[in-house]
Amino acid sequence: MDRVKQAGRWLLNLLAILIIGAGVYTVGRFLWGGIVLIAGSAHIDFGALFRATGDFLVHDTAAIWFSALATLAVWYATRNLVRVTNVQFANLGPLLMADLRLDVPVDVVSQSAYTWAAEDLGHTALRPYVDGAAVSYVYLAVGNRKTEPSTVAADVTVTVALYFGSANGQAPHPHTIRRSYRVEVLEPARYAFGPILNVGTLDAYLAVIEKVSYSDLSGRIRNAGWGRAVISKRPGMAPIYGDKIFKPRKGEFSDGHQ
Numbered sequence: 001m002d003r004v005k006q007a008g009r010w011l012l013n014l015l016a017i018l019i020i021g022a023g024v025y026t027v028g029r030f031l032w033g034g035i036v037l038i039a040g041s042a043h044i045d046f047g048a049l050f051r052a053t054g055d056f057l058v059h060d061t062a063a064i065w066f067s068a069l070a071t072l073a074v075w076y077a078t079r080n081l082v083r084v085t086n087v088q089f090a091n092l093g094p095l096l097m098a099d100l101r102l103d104v105p106v107d108v109v110s111q112s113a114y115t116w117a118a119e120d121l122g123h124t125a126l127r128p129y130v131d132g133a134a135v136s137y138v139y140l141a142v143g144n145r146k147t148e149p150s151t152v153a154a155d156v157t158v159t160v161a162l163y164f165g166s167a168n169g170q171a172p173h174p175h176t177i178r179r180s181y182r183v184e185v186l187e188p189a190r191y192a193f194g195p196i197l198n199v200g201t202l203d204a205y206l207a208v209i210e211k212v213s214y215s216d217l218s219g220r221i222r223n224a225g226w227g228r229a230v231i232s233k234r235p236g237m238a239p240i241y242g243d244k245i246f247k248p249r250k251g252e253f254s255d256g257h258q
Contacts, residue, residue: 093216094153094188098209098227098246099141100160102239105193112194116179120198125165125175130200137198138162138207138231140181143191156183156214162197162207169204169235178210186214207231212246224248
C-alpha cells in the first residue's frame, strides 16, 4: 500500500514537472526571440515588440504558459499546506525520554524481567565478570512525556550498547554488547522500567543509549527524544552520567505517516 502511494505521488510530481517544463520552454523561446530581436536592431521598435507580445498572448502556447504557472502555484501552495498540517499533527504526537541509571526509583510500581542472563554467560569476554558474581544491573527507564490522550506511543524500541574491555579502562573498548528493549504500547504520562545490562564486576565500561524508535497513532515513525543516556565508568572511580538528544529522522515533523 505504501509503495502504491509513493508511486502515485511520484507520477503526480512528474506530471507537474512536465507541465511546468512545457511552460518554461515556451516562455523561454518567447523571451529569447525578444532578446535576439532587440540585439539585432539598431533601435528598439516598441510597436513591433508590443504586437509580438499580443500575438503570443492570444496564441495557444500562451495557454500552456499560464497553465504551467497556475499548476506551479497550486503545487507550491498544496505542498506548503500539507507540510504545515503534518507539522501540527506531529507536534501533537508522543515524545519519549530514555534514561540509564544504576538504581531503582522509589516510585517504580513494576519492572520487566532481565532476560539476557544466558546471553551474558555465552559472551566470551563478559562471562568472567558475571559468572558466579552478584548481579549489577544497568536499568533503562523509557517515559512518554506527553499527556494528551492522542499521544500514545507504539512499537517503542530502545537500543542500548555496552562497551568494555580496554586495557586501561578507557575508550575505545574492544568489546561491544547491544540490547533492544521493546514496549508495544506506552501511554501518555507513563513509563516502562527494567534492567537492560548486567555489568557484574566490571570496573570500567561505557553504557550508551544509541537509538530510540517509536510510532504515533498515524503510523509515523519517530526518533526524537532525549534523556540521561550515557554512563561512563572508569577504574576505581564513580560512574559519570551524560545527557543526550536523540535527533529526529529527516522529515519526522513534516512528512506524513510511514
